[in-house]
Amino acid sequence: MSIVSMTEESIKALGRVAVLLGGDSAEREISLLSGQAVLTALQSRGVNAIAIDVSPDIAERLRSEKVDRVFNILHGRGGEDGKLQGLLEMMHIPYTGSGVLASALAMDKVKTKQLWAASGLxxxxxxxxxxxxxxxxxxxxxxEVVVKPAHEGSSIGMSMAADASALRHAYEKASQYDTAVIAEQRIRGAEFTVPVIHGESFPAIQLSTSHEFYDYDAKYLAQDTNYLCPAPLTPEKTTELAELCLQAFSNLGAEGWGRVDVMQDQQGRFWLLELNTVPGMTDHSLVPLSAASRGMDFPELVLHIISGGAVSGTP
Known part of the structure:
Protein backbone atom coordinates (compact mmCIF):
# COMPACT_ATOMS: atom_id res chain seq x y z
CA MET A 1 0.00 0.00 0.00
CA SER A 2 1.70 3.22 -1.13
CA ILE A 3 1.00 6.77 -0.04
CA VAL A 4 -0.92 7.34 -3.26
CA SER A 5 -3.32 4.50 -2.41
CA MET A 6 -4.13 5.77 1.08
CA THR A 7 -7.76 6.52 0.32
CA GLU A 8 -10.42 6.99 2.97
CA GLU A 9 -11.15 3.28 2.63
CA SER A 10 -7.51 2.23 3.12
CA ILE A 11 -7.18 4.58 6.11
CA LYS A 12 -10.23 2.92 7.64
CA ALA A 13 -8.75 -0.51 6.92
CA LEU A 14 -5.90 0.25 9.32
CA GLY A 15 -8.46 -0.14 12.11
CA ARG A 16 -7.86 1.08 15.64
CA VAL A 17 -4.18 1.98 15.94
CA ALA A 18 -2.39 2.19 19.29
CA VAL A 19 0.70 4.38 19.40
CA LEU A 20 2.83 2.77 22.10
CA LEU A 21 5.04 5.33 23.80
CA GLY A 22 6.76 6.23 27.06
CA GLY A 23 7.64 3.08 28.94
CA ASP A 24 10.29 3.01 31.65
CA SER A 25 13.58 3.04 29.74
CA ALA A 26 16.21 5.77 29.96
CA GLU A 27 14.75 7.14 26.70
CA ARG A 28 11.22 7.60 28.09
CA GLU A 29 11.07 11.38 27.61
CA ILE A 30 12.12 11.17 23.96
CA SER A 31 9.60 8.39 23.37
CA LEU A 32 6.81 10.54 24.79
CA LEU A 33 7.72 13.34 22.37
CA SER A 34 8.03 10.96 19.43
CA GLY A 35 4.77 9.26 20.28
CA GLN A 36 2.80 12.48 20.54
CA ALA A 37 4.09 13.58 17.13
CA VAL A 38 3.13 10.23 15.56
CA LEU A 39 -0.30 10.26 17.21
CA THR A 40 -1.04 13.79 15.97
CA ALA A 41 0.09 12.84 12.45
CA LEU A 42 -2.12 9.75 12.32
CA GLN A 43 -5.17 11.58 13.66
CA SER A 44 -4.62 14.45 11.21
CA ARG A 45 -5.09 11.95 8.37
CA GLY A 46 -8.24 10.43 9.85
CA VAL A 47 -6.71 7.32 11.44
CA ASN A 48 -8.55 6.00 14.50
CA ALA A 49 -5.47 6.29 16.70
CA ILE A 50 -4.93 6.40 20.46
CA ALA A 51 -1.82 6.69 22.62
CA ILE A 52 -0.90 4.15 25.30
CA ASP A 53 1.89 4.87 27.78
CA VAL A 54 3.31 1.38 28.21
CA SER A 55 3.29 -0.12 31.70
CA PRO A 56 3.12 -3.69 33.09
CA ASP A 57 -0.60 -3.90 32.25
CA ILE A 58 0.01 -3.31 28.53
CA ALA A 59 -1.59 -6.61 27.46
CA GLU A 60 -4.81 -5.78 29.30
CA ARG A 61 -4.81 -2.26 27.82
CA LEU A 62 -4.44 -3.57 24.28
CA ARG A 63 -7.34 -5.97 24.81
CA SER A 64 -9.64 -3.47 26.49
CA GLU A 65 -8.97 -0.83 23.81
CA LYS A 66 -9.65 -3.43 21.09
CA VAL A 67 -6.48 -2.49 19.23
CA ASP A 68 -6.11 -3.75 15.65
CA ARG A 69 -2.56 -2.59 15.02
CA VAL A 70 0.36 -0.93 16.80
CA PHE A 71 2.72 1.88 15.86
CA ASN A 72 5.62 1.13 18.19
CA ILE A 73 7.56 4.26 19.12
CA LEU A 74 9.04 2.96 22.38
CA HIS A 75 12.76 3.78 22.36
CA GLY A 76 15.23 1.69 24.32
CA ARG A 77 14.78 -1.36 26.48
CA GLY A 78 11.36 -2.92 26.76
CA GLY A 79 10.18 -1.56 23.42
CA GLU A 80 13.13 -1.86 21.07
CA ASP A 81 14.74 -5.08 22.28
CA GLY A 82 12.27 -7.75 21.18
CA LYS A 83 10.25 -8.05 24.39
CA LEU A 84 7.29 -5.98 23.22
CA GLN A 85 7.51 -7.56 19.77
CA GLY A 86 7.17 -11.03 21.31
CA LEU A 87 4.10 -9.98 23.28
CA LEU A 88 2.43 -8.45 20.22
CA GLU A 89 3.10 -11.56 18.15
CA MET A 90 1.57 -13.77 20.85
CA MET A 91 -1.47 -11.48 20.82
CA HIS A 92 -1.58 -11.55 16.98
CA ILE A 93 -1.44 -7.76 16.78
CA PRO A 94 0.44 -6.37 13.74
CA TYR A 95 3.10 -3.80 14.58
CA THR A 96 5.61 -1.51 12.91
CA GLY A 97 9.30 -2.25 12.73
CA SER A 98 11.51 -5.29 13.16
CA GLY A 99 10.59 -8.62 14.70
CA VAL A 100 11.79 -10.26 17.89
CA LEU A 101 15.22 -11.49 16.79
CA ALA A 102 16.31 -8.45 14.77
CA SER A 103 15.13 -6.10 17.51
CA ALA A 104 17.09 -8.00 20.14
CA LEU A 105 20.22 -8.16 17.98
CA ALA A 106 20.18 -4.49 17.01
CA MET A 107 19.64 -3.45 20.63
CA ASP A 108 22.81 -5.33 21.59
CA LYS A 109 25.78 -3.38 20.19
CA VAL A 110 28.14 -6.31 20.80
CA LYS A 111 26.03 -8.83 18.89
CA THR A 112 25.39 -6.28 16.11
CA LYS A 113 29.09 -5.64 15.58
CA GLN A 114 29.97 -9.33 15.79
CA LEU A 115 27.45 -10.18 13.06
CA TRP A 116 28.52 -7.32 10.82
CA ALA A 117 32.21 -8.17 11.23
CA ALA A 118 31.59 -11.87 10.59
CA SER A 119 29.79 -10.91 7.36
CA GLY A 120 32.68 -8.76 6.20
CA LEU A 121 30.89 -5.46 6.79
CA GLU A 144 41.19 6.74 21.36
CA VAL A 145 37.87 5.02 22.01
CA VAL A 146 34.16 5.65 22.31
CA VAL A 147 32.77 4.07 25.47
CA LYS A 148 29.06 3.28 25.62
CA PRO A 149 26.49 1.02 27.27
CA ALA A 150 25.81 -1.97 25.02
CA HIS A 151 22.01 -1.70 25.32
CA GLU A 152 21.20 2.02 25.35
CA GLY A 153 20.45 4.55 22.64
CA SER A 154 20.36 8.35 22.27
CA SER A 155 24.07 8.46 23.27
CA ILE A 156 23.05 7.90 26.89
CA GLY A 157 26.06 7.07 29.09
CA MET A 158 28.47 7.58 26.20
CA SER A 159 31.85 9.34 26.37
CA MET A 160 35.29 9.47 24.76
CA ALA A 161 38.58 8.28 26.23
CA ALA A 162 42.12 8.86 25.01
CA ASP A 163 44.09 7.46 27.96
CA ALA A 164 43.79 4.71 30.56
CA SER A 165 42.47 6.97 33.32
CA ALA A 166 39.78 8.45 31.09
CA LEU A 167 38.83 4.97 29.88
CA ARG A 168 38.28 3.72 33.43
CA HIS A 169 36.21 6.81 34.23
CA ALA A 170 34.15 6.39 31.04
CA TYR A 171 33.53 2.74 31.91
CA GLU A 172 32.27 3.68 35.37
CA LYS A 173 29.93 6.26 33.83
CA ALA A 174 28.52 3.83 31.26
CA SER A 175 28.16 1.11 33.92
CA GLN A 176 25.50 3.22 35.61
CA TYR A 177 23.20 2.40 32.66
CA ASP A 178 24.14 -1.16 31.71
CA THR A 179 26.01 -4.21 32.94
CA ALA A 180 27.54 -4.57 29.47
CA VAL A 181 29.85 -1.77 28.29
CA ILE A 182 31.98 -1.57 25.15
CA ALA A 183 34.96 0.49 24.06
CA GLU A 184 34.94 1.10 20.32
CA GLN A 185 37.81 2.49 18.26
CA ARG A 186 37.02 6.14 17.58
CA ILE A 187 36.72 7.02 13.91
CA ARG A 188 37.44 10.69 13.27
CA GLY A 189 35.69 12.18 10.28
CA ALA A 190 32.22 12.89 8.96
CA GLU A 191 29.18 11.30 10.62
CA PHE A 192 26.15 10.15 8.66
CA THR A 193 22.81 8.52 9.31
CA VAL A 194 20.68 6.76 6.71
CA PRO A 195 17.00 5.83 7.17
CA VAL A 196 15.86 2.54 5.65
CA ILE A 197 12.11 2.20 5.13
CA HIS A 198 10.48 -0.87 3.58
CA GLY A 199 13.62 -1.94 1.76
CA GLU A 200 14.55 1.50 0.44
CA SER A 201 17.36 3.74 1.63
CA PHE A 202 16.27 7.33 2.13
CA PRO A 203 18.60 10.34 1.64
CA ALA A 204 21.64 10.29 3.92
CA ILE A 205 22.11 13.06 6.48
CA GLN A 206 25.50 14.42 7.50
CA LEU A 207 25.67 15.57 11.13
CA SER A 208 27.78 18.42 12.44
CA THR A 209 27.93 19.60 16.05
CA SER A 210 30.05 21.95 18.15
CA HIS A 211 30.00 19.30 20.92
CA GLU A 212 32.84 16.82 21.32
CA PHE A 213 30.56 14.27 19.65
CA TYR A 214 26.91 13.87 18.68
CA ASP A 215 25.70 13.43 22.27
CA TYR A 216 22.24 13.56 23.89
CA ASP A 217 22.23 17.37 24.10
CA ALA A 218 23.33 17.74 20.47
CA LYS A 219 20.59 15.34 19.38
CA TYR A 220 17.64 16.73 21.30
CA LEU A 221 18.39 20.09 22.92
CA ALA A 222 21.05 22.09 21.09
CA GLN A 223 20.01 24.60 18.45
CA ASP A 224 23.41 24.77 16.73
CA THR A 225 23.57 21.18 15.46
CA ASN A 226 23.76 21.20 11.66
CA TYR A 227 22.11 18.64 9.42
CA LEU A 228 23.04 18.45 5.74
CA CYS A 229 20.47 16.52 3.72
CA PRO A 230 21.01 15.10 1.24
CA ALA A 231 24.56 14.65 2.50
CA PRO A 232 27.24 16.39 0.39
CA LEU A 233 28.78 13.24 -1.07
CA THR A 234 29.76 12.39 -4.62
CA PRO A 235 27.23 10.26 -6.53
CA GLU A 236 29.55 7.28 -6.19
CA LYS A 237 29.92 7.69 -2.42
CA THR A 238 26.18 8.32 -2.05
CA THR A 239 25.46 5.00 -3.75
CA GLU A 240 28.16 3.21 -1.75
CA LEU A 241 26.75 4.49 1.54
CA ALA A 242 23.16 3.61 0.63
CA GLU A 243 24.12 0.08 -0.41
CA LEU A 244 26.18 -0.44 2.75
CA CYS A 245 23.28 0.62 4.97
CA LEU A 246 20.85 -1.67 3.15
CA GLN A 247 23.30 -4.53 3.66
CA ALA A 248 23.71 -3.70 7.35
CA PHE A 249 19.93 -3.54 7.79
CA SER A 250 19.20 -6.85 6.08
CA ASN A 251 22.20 -8.55 7.71
CA LEU A 252 20.48 -8.29 11.10
CA GLY A 253 17.14 -9.39 9.65
CA ALA A 254 15.60 -5.97 10.28
CA GLU A 255 12.21 -5.14 8.77
CA GLY A 256 9.89 -2.20 8.29
CA TRP A 257 11.95 0.83 9.14
CA GLY A 258 15.09 1.88 10.96
CA ARG A 259 18.14 4.11 10.78
CA VAL A 260 21.79 3.15 10.30
CA ASP A 261 24.54 5.32 11.82
CA VAL A 262 27.86 5.50 9.99
CA MET A 263 31.24 7.25 10.26
CA GLN A 264 33.53 8.11 7.34
CA ASP A 265 37.25 8.23 8.09
CA GLN A 266 39.88 10.55 6.65
CA GLN A 267 40.52 8.10 3.80
CA GLY A 268 36.86 8.17 2.77
CA ARG A 269 36.01 4.69 4.11
CA PHE A 270 32.63 4.11 5.76
CA TRP A 271 32.33 2.37 9.15
CA LEU A 272 29.05 1.02 10.55
CA LEU A 273 28.26 2.08 14.11
CA GLU A 274 24.76 0.83 14.93
CA LEU A 275 21.22 0.20 13.73
CA ASN A 276 18.29 1.93 15.42
CA THR A 277 15.12 -0.12 14.92
CA VAL A 278 12.81 2.48 16.50
CA PRO A 279 14.33 5.86 15.56
CA GLY A 280 13.21 9.13 17.08
CA MET A 281 10.29 11.01 15.56
CA THR A 282 10.56 14.36 17.35
CA ASP A 283 11.07 17.81 15.83
CA HIS A 284 14.84 17.21 16.18
CA SER A 285 14.71 13.75 14.63
CA LEU A 286 16.46 12.62 11.50
CA VAL A 287 14.12 10.23 9.70
CA PRO A 288 11.51 13.00 9.18
CA LEU A 289 14.26 15.32 7.92
CA SER A 290 15.40 12.75 5.37
CA ALA A 291 11.84 12.09 4.21
CA ALA A 292 11.18 15.83 3.87
CA SER A 293 14.18 16.18 1.57
CA ARG A 294 12.37 14.00 -0.94
CA GLY A 295 9.04 15.78 -0.55
CA MET A 296 7.36 13.55 2.02
CA ASP A 297 5.75 15.45 4.90
CA PHE A 298 5.53 14.05 8.43
CA PRO A 299 1.99 12.60 8.24
CA GLU A 300 2.85 10.96 4.90
CA LEU A 301 5.96 9.45 6.45
CA VAL A 302 4.01 8.04 9.40
CA LEU A 303 1.39 6.56 7.10
CA HIS A 304 4.11 5.12 4.87
CA ILE A 305 5.70 3.38 7.85
CA ILE A 306 2.47 1.90 9.22
CA SER A 307 0.88 0.97 5.89
CA GLY A 308 3.89 -0.81 4.44
CA GLY A 309 3.20 -4.05 6.28
CA ALA A 310 3.57 -5.43 9.77
CA VAL A 311 5.75 -8.26 11.04
CA SER A 312 2.94 -10.35 12.51
CA GLY A 313 0.65 -9.86 9.50
CA THR A 314 -2.58 -8.01 8.98
CA PRO A 315 -5.58 -9.57 10.70
Missing part, protein backbone atom coordinates in the same frame (compact mmCIF):
# COMPACT_ATOMS: atom_id res chain seq x y z
CA UNK A 122 33.10 -2.62 8.08
CA UNK A 123 32.64 -1.72 11.74
CA UNK A 124 35.22 -0.24 14.13
CA UNK A 125 37.23 -2.61 16.34
CA UNK A 126 35.97 -2.89 19.90
CA UNK A 127 36.34 -4.61 23.25
CA UNK A 128 33.83 -5.47 25.97
CA UNK A 129 34.89 -3.83 29.24
CA UNK A 130 34.94 -5.30 32.74
CA UNK A 131 36.00 -4.11 36.21
CA UNK A 132 39.40 -5.77 35.74
CA UNK A 133 40.00 -4.71 32.12
CA UNK A 134 43.55 -3.79 31.11
CA UNK A 135 42.83 -0.08 30.58
CA UNK A 136 46.31 0.82 29.36
CA UNK A 137 46.51 -2.23 27.12
CA UNK A 138 43.18 -1.37 25.49
CA UNK A 139 44.30 2.18 24.75
CA UNK A 140 47.51 0.85 23.22
CA UNK A 141 45.51 -1.60 21.10
CA UNK A 142 42.57 0.58 20.01
CA UNK A 143 43.82 4.14 20.46
Missing amino acids: PTPRFSVLHDNSDWQGLIEELG
Whole structure:
Protein backbone atom coordinates (compact mmCIF):
# COMPACT_ATOMS: atom_id res chain seq x y z
CA MET A 1 0.00 0.00 0.00
CA SER A 2 1.70 3.22 -1.13
CA ILE A 3 1.00 6.77 -0.04
CA VAL A 4 -0.92 7.34 -3.26
CA SER A 5 -3.32 4.50 -2.41
CA MET A 6 -4.13 5.77 1.08
CA THR A 7 -7.76 6.52 0.32
CA GLU A 8 -10.42 6.99 2.97
CA GLU A 9 -11.15 3.28 2.63
CA SER A 10 -7.51 2.23 3.12
CA ILE A 11 -7.18 4.58 6.11
CA LYS A 12 -10.23 2.92 7.64
CA ALA A 13 -8.75 -0.51 6.92
CA LEU A 14 -5.90 0.25 9.32
CA GLY A 15 -8.46 -0.14 12.11
CA ARG A 16 -7.86 1.08 15.64
CA VAL A 17 -4.18 1.98 15.94
CA ALA A 18 -2.39 2.19 19.29
CA VAL A 19 0.70 4.38 19.40
CA LEU A 20 2.83 2.77 22.10
CA LEU A 21 5.04 5.33 23.80
CA GLY A 22 6.76 6.23 27.06
CA GLY A 23 7.64 3.08 28.94
CA ASP A 24 10.29 3.01 31.65
CA SER A 25 13.58 3.04 29.74
CA ALA A 26 16.21 5.77 29.96
CA GLU A 27 14.75 7.14 26.70
CA ARG A 28 11.22 7.60 28.09
CA GLU A 29 11.07 11.38 27.61
CA ILE A 30 12.12 11.17 23.96
CA SER A 31 9.60 8.39 23.37
CA LEU A 32 6.81 10.54 24.79
CA LEU A 33 7.72 13.34 22.37
CA SER A 34 8.03 10.96 19.43
CA GLY A 35 4.77 9.26 20.28
CA GLN A 36 2.80 12.48 20.54
CA ALA A 37 4.09 13.58 17.13
CA VAL A 38 3.13 10.23 15.56
CA LEU A 39 -0.30 10.26 17.21
CA THR A 40 -1.04 13.79 15.97
CA ALA A 41 0.09 12.84 12.45
CA LEU A 42 -2.12 9.75 12.32
CA GLN A 43 -5.17 11.58 13.66
CA SER A 44 -4.62 14.45 11.21
CA ARG A 45 -5.09 11.95 8.37
CA GLY A 46 -8.24 10.43 9.85
CA VAL A 47 -6.71 7.32 11.44
CA ASN A 48 -8.55 6.00 14.50
CA ALA A 49 -5.47 6.29 16.70
CA ILE A 50 -4.93 6.40 20.46
CA ALA A 51 -1.82 6.69 22.62
CA ILE A 52 -0.90 4.15 25.30
CA ASP A 53 1.89 4.87 27.78
CA VAL A 54 3.31 1.38 28.21
CA SER A 55 3.29 -0.12 31.70
CA PRO A 56 3.12 -3.69 33.09
CA ASP A 57 -0.60 -3.90 32.25
CA ILE A 58 0.01 -3.31 28.53
CA ALA A 59 -1.59 -6.61 27.46
CA GLU A 60 -4.81 -5.78 29.30
CA ARG A 61 -4.81 -2.26 27.82
CA LEU A 62 -4.44 -3.57 24.28
CA ARG A 63 -7.34 -5.97 24.81
CA SER A 64 -9.64 -3.47 26.49
CA GLU A 65 -8.97 -0.83 23.81
CA LYS A 66 -9.65 -3.43 21.09
CA VAL A 67 -6.48 -2.49 19.23
CA ASP A 68 -6.11 -3.75 15.65
CA ARG A 69 -2.56 -2.59 15.02
CA VAL A 70 0.36 -0.93 16.80
CA PHE A 71 2.72 1.88 15.86
CA ASN A 72 5.62 1.13 18.19
CA ILE A 73 7.56 4.26 19.12
CA LEU A 74 9.04 2.96 22.38
CA HIS A 75 12.76 3.78 22.36
CA GLY A 76 15.23 1.69 24.32
CA ARG A 77 14.78 -1.36 26.48
CA GLY A 78 11.36 -2.92 26.76
CA GLY A 79 10.18 -1.56 23.42
CA GLU A 80 13.13 -1.86 21.07
CA ASP A 81 14.74 -5.08 22.28
CA GLY A 82 12.27 -7.75 21.18
CA LYS A 83 10.25 -8.05 24.39
CA LEU A 84 7.29 -5.98 23.22
CA GLN A 85 7.51 -7.56 19.77
CA GLY A 86 7.17 -11.03 21.31
CA LEU A 87 4.10 -9.98 23.28
CA LEU A 88 2.43 -8.45 20.22
CA GLU A 89 3.10 -11.56 18.15
CA MET A 90 1.57 -13.77 20.85
CA MET A 91 -1.47 -11.48 20.82
CA HIS A 92 -1.58 -11.55 16.98
CA ILE A 93 -1.44 -7.76 16.78
CA PRO A 94 0.44 -6.37 13.74
CA TYR A 95 3.10 -3.80 14.58
CA THR A 96 5.61 -1.51 12.91
CA GLY A 97 9.30 -2.25 12.73
CA SER A 98 11.51 -5.29 13.16
CA GLY A 99 10.59 -8.62 14.70
CA VAL A 100 11.79 -10.26 17.89
CA LEU A 101 15.22 -11.49 16.79
CA ALA A 102 16.31 -8.45 14.77
CA SER A 103 15.13 -6.10 17.51
CA ALA A 104 17.09 -8.00 20.14
CA LEU A 105 20.22 -8.16 17.98
CA ALA A 106 20.18 -4.49 17.01
CA MET A 107 19.64 -3.45 20.63
CA ASP A 108 22.81 -5.33 21.59
CA LYS A 109 25.78 -3.38 20.19
CA VAL A 110 28.14 -6.31 20.80
CA LYS A 111 26.03 -8.83 18.89
CA THR A 112 25.39 -6.28 16.11
CA LYS A 113 29.09 -5.64 15.58
CA GLN A 114 29.97 -9.33 15.79
CA LEU A 115 27.45 -10.18 13.06
CA TRP A 116 28.52 -7.32 10.82
CA ALA A 117 32.21 -8.17 11.23
CA ALA A 118 31.59 -11.87 10.59
CA SER A 119 29.79 -10.91 7.36
CA GLY A 120 32.68 -8.76 6.20
CA LEU A 121 30.89 -5.46 6.79
CA PRO A 122 33.10 -2.62 8.08
CA THR A 123 32.64 -1.72 11.74
CA PRO A 124 35.22 -0.24 14.13
CA ARG A 125 37.23 -2.61 16.34
CA PHE A 126 35.97 -2.89 19.90
CA SER A 127 36.34 -4.61 23.25
CA VAL A 128 33.83 -5.47 25.97
CA LEU A 129 34.89 -3.83 29.24
CA HIS A 130 34.94 -5.30 32.74
CA ASP A 131 36.00 -4.11 36.21
CA ASN A 132 39.40 -5.77 35.74
CA SER A 133 40.00 -4.71 32.12
CA ASP A 134 43.55 -3.79 31.11
CA TRP A 135 42.83 -0.08 30.58
CA GLN A 136 46.31 0.82 29.36
CA GLY A 137 46.51 -2.23 27.12
CA LEU A 138 43.18 -1.37 25.49
CA ILE A 139 44.30 2.18 24.75
CA GLU A 140 47.51 0.85 23.22
CA GLU A 141 45.51 -1.60 21.10
CA LEU A 142 42.57 0.58 20.01
CA GLY A 143 43.82 4.14 20.46
CA GLU A 144 41.19 6.74 21.36
CA VAL A 145 37.87 5.02 22.01
CA VAL A 146 34.16 5.65 22.31
CA VAL A 147 32.77 4.07 25.47
CA LYS A 148 29.06 3.28 25.62
CA PRO A 149 26.49 1.02 27.27
CA ALA A 150 25.81 -1.97 25.02
CA HIS A 151 22.01 -1.70 25.32
CA GLU A 152 21.20 2.02 25.35
CA GLY A 153 20.45 4.55 22.64
CA SER A 154 20.36 8.35 22.27
CA SER A 155 24.07 8.46 23.27
CA ILE A 156 23.05 7.90 26.89
CA GLY A 157 26.06 7.07 29.09
CA MET A 158 28.47 7.58 26.20
CA SER A 159 31.85 9.34 26.37
CA MET A 160 35.29 9.47 24.76
CA ALA A 161 38.58 8.28 26.23
CA ALA A 162 42.12 8.86 25.01
CA ASP A 163 44.09 7.46 27.96
CA ALA A 164 43.79 4.71 30.56
CA SER A 165 42.47 6.97 33.32
CA ALA A 166 39.78 8.45 31.09
CA LEU A 167 38.83 4.97 29.88
CA ARG A 168 38.28 3.72 33.43
CA HIS A 169 36.21 6.81 34.23
CA ALA A 170 34.15 6.39 31.04
CA TYR A 171 33.53 2.74 31.91
CA GLU A 172 32.27 3.68 35.37
CA LYS A 173 29.93 6.26 33.83
CA ALA A 174 28.52 3.83 31.26
CA SER A 175 28.16 1.11 33.92
CA GLN A 176 25.50 3.22 35.61
CA TYR A 177 23.20 2.40 32.66
CA ASP A 178 24.14 -1.16 31.71
CA THR A 179 26.01 -4.21 32.94
CA ALA A 180 27.54 -4.57 29.47
CA VAL A 181 29.85 -1.77 28.29
CA ILE A 182 31.98 -1.57 25.15
CA ALA A 183 34.96 0.49 24.06
CA GLU A 184 34.94 1.10 20.32
CA GLN A 185 37.81 2.49 18.26
CA ARG A 186 37.02 6.14 17.58
CA ILE A 187 36.72 7.02 13.91
CA ARG A 188 37.44 10.69 13.27
CA GLY A 189 35.69 12.18 10.28
CA ALA A 190 32.22 12.89 8.96
CA GLU A 191 29.18 11.30 10.62
CA PHE A 192 26.15 10.15 8.66
CA THR A 193 22.81 8.52 9.31
CA VAL A 194 20.68 6.76 6.71
CA PRO A 195 17.00 5.83 7.17
CA VAL A 196 15.86 2.54 5.65
CA ILE A 197 12.11 2.20 5.13
CA HIS A 198 10.48 -0.87 3.58
CA GLY A 199 13.62 -1.94 1.76
CA GLU A 200 14.55 1.50 0.44
CA SER A 201 17.36 3.74 1.63
CA PHE A 202 16.27 7.33 2.13
CA PRO A 203 18.60 10.34 1.64
CA ALA A 204 21.64 10.29 3.92
CA ILE A 205 22.11 13.06 6.48
CA GLN A 206 25.50 14.42 7.50
CA LEU A 207 25.67 15.57 11.13
CA SER A 208 27.78 18.42 12.44
CA THR A 209 27.93 19.60 16.05
CA SER A 210 30.05 21.95 18.15
CA HIS A 211 30.00 19.30 20.92
CA GLU A 212 32.84 16.82 21.32
CA PHE A 213 30.56 14.27 19.65
CA TYR A 214 26.91 13.87 18.68
CA ASP A 215 25.70 13.43 22.27
CA TYR A 216 22.24 13.56 23.89
CA ASP A 217 22.23 17.37 24.10
CA ALA A 218 23.33 17.74 20.47
CA LYS A 219 20.59 15.34 19.38
CA TYR A 220 17.64 16.73 21.30
CA LEU A 221 18.39 20.09 22.92
CA ALA A 222 21.05 22.09 21.09
CA GLN A 223 20.01 24.60 18.45
CA ASP A 224 23.41 24.77 16.73
CA THR A 225 23.57 21.18 15.46
CA ASN A 226 23.76 21.20 11.66
CA TYR A 227 22.11 18.64 9.42
CA LEU A 228 23.04 18.45 5.74
CA CYS A 229 20.47 16.52 3.72
CA PRO A 230 21.01 15.10 1.24
CA ALA A 231 24.56 14.65 2.50
CA PRO A 232 27.24 16.39 0.39
CA LEU A 233 28.78 13.24 -1.07
CA THR A 234 29.76 12.39 -4.62
CA PRO A 235 27.23 10.26 -6.53
CA GLU A 236 29.55 7.28 -6.19
CA LYS A 237 29.92 7.69 -2.42
CA THR A 238 26.18 8.32 -2.05
CA THR A 239 25.46 5.00 -3.75
CA GLU A 240 28.16 3.21 -1.75
CA LEU A 241 26.75 4.49 1.54
CA ALA A 242 23.16 3.61 0.63
CA GLU A 243 24.12 0.08 -0.41
CA LEU A 244 26.18 -0.44 2.75
CA CYS A 245 23.28 0.62 4.97
CA LEU A 246 20.85 -1.67 3.15
CA GLN A 247 23.30 -4.53 3.66
CA ALA A 248 23.71 -3.70 7.35
CA PHE A 249 19.93 -3.54 7.79
CA SER A 250 19.20 -6.85 6.08
CA ASN A 251 22.20 -8.55 7.71
CA LEU A 252 20.48 -8.29 11.10
CA GLY A 253 17.14 -9.39 9.65
CA ALA A 254 15.60 -5.97 10.28
CA GLU A 255 12.21 -5.14 8.77
CA GLY A 256 9.89 -2.20 8.29
CA TRP A 257 11.95 0.83 9.14
CA GLY A 258 15.09 1.88 10.96
CA ARG A 259 18.14 4.11 10.78
CA VAL A 260 21.79 3.15 10.30
CA ASP A 261 24.54 5.32 11.82
CA VAL A 262 27.86 5.50 9.99
CA MET A 263 31.24 7.25 10.26
CA GLN A 264 33.53 8.11 7.34
CA ASP A 265 37.25 8.23 8.09
CA GLN A 266 39.88 10.55 6.65
CA GLN A 267 40.52 8.10 3.80
CA GLY A 268 36.86 8.17 2.77
CA ARG A 269 36.01 4.69 4.11
CA PHE A 270 32.63 4.11 5.76
CA TRP A 271 32.33 2.37 9.15
CA LEU A 272 29.05 1.02 10.55
CA LEU A 273 28.26 2.08 14.11
CA GLU A 274 24.76 0.83 14.93
CA LEU A 275 21.22 0.20 13.73
CA ASN A 276 18.29 1.93 15.42
CA THR A 277 15.12 -0.12 14.92
CA VAL A 278 12.81 2.48 16.50
CA PRO A 279 14.33 5.86 15.56
CA GLY A 280 13.21 9.13 17.08
CA MET A 281 10.29 11.01 15.56
CA THR A 282 10.56 14.36 17.35
CA ASP A 283 11.07 17.81 15.83
CA HIS A 284 14.84 17.21 16.18
CA SER A 285 14.71 13.75 14.63
CA LEU A 286 16.46 12.62 11.50
CA VAL A 287 14.12 10.23 9.70
CA PRO A 288 11.51 13.00 9.18
CA LEU A 289 14.26 15.32 7.92
CA SER A 290 15.40 12.75 5.37
CA ALA A 291 11.84 12.09 4.21
CA ALA A 292 11.18 15.83 3.87
CA SER A 293 14.18 16.18 1.57
CA ARG A 294 12.37 14.00 -0.94
CA GLY A 295 9.04 15.78 -0.55
CA MET A 296 7.36 13.55 2.02
CA ASP A 297 5.75 15.45 4.90
CA PHE A 298 5.53 14.05 8.43
CA PRO A 299 1.99 12.60 8.24
CA GLU A 300 2.85 10.96 4.90
CA LEU A 301 5.96 9.45 6.45
CA VAL A 302 4.01 8.04 9.40
CA LEU A 303 1.39 6.56 7.10
CA HIS A 304 4.11 5.12 4.87
CA ILE A 305 5.70 3.38 7.85
CA ILE A 306 2.47 1.90 9.22
CA SER A 307 0.88 0.97 5.89
CA GLY A 308 3.89 -0.81 4.44
CA GLY A 309 3.20 -4.05 6.28
CA ALA A 310 3.57 -5.43 9.77
CA VAL A 311 5.75 -8.26 11.04
CA SER A 312 2.94 -10.35 12.51
CA GLY A 313 0.65 -9.86 9.50
CA THR A 314 -2.58 -8.01 8.98
CA PRO A 315 -5.58 -9.57 10.70
